[in-house]
Amino acid sequence: MSVKIRLKRIGKKHRPIYHIVVADSRSPRDGKFIEKLGTYNPHTDPPTTVLKMQNAVLWLMKGAQPTNTVKSIFSKNGVLLKKHLLEGIKKGVLSDEESNQRFHIWYKKKYRI
Structure with a gap:
């Protein structure tokens, strides 16, 4: 099973907020996930991120692959x-x-x- 760390879109039309989740790579974008690691709100200035850092590091050490956007968020945090x-x-x-x-x-x- 290939595991990805990616964004799950929530929120209103034209005002998305994202959950940073660990999910099986075969599951759909807004579908089933394994664990929620935090939230990302791109509408604030600067964009706000709330993360469970220890859990994120643990999943990365286990071999979960972050998407490009999540990798950027992780790098900044x-x-x-x-x-x-x-x-x-x-x-x-x-x-x-x-x-x-x-x-x-x-x-x-x-x-x-």
């Missing part, structure tokens, strides 16, 4: 960076503390904290 750092820990290149430190440095730089 640091999910792909977190996955990359966890793979470094798994391979023994990074320690857990160093990984957390690198992620917090990126987060502070991105959100200017």
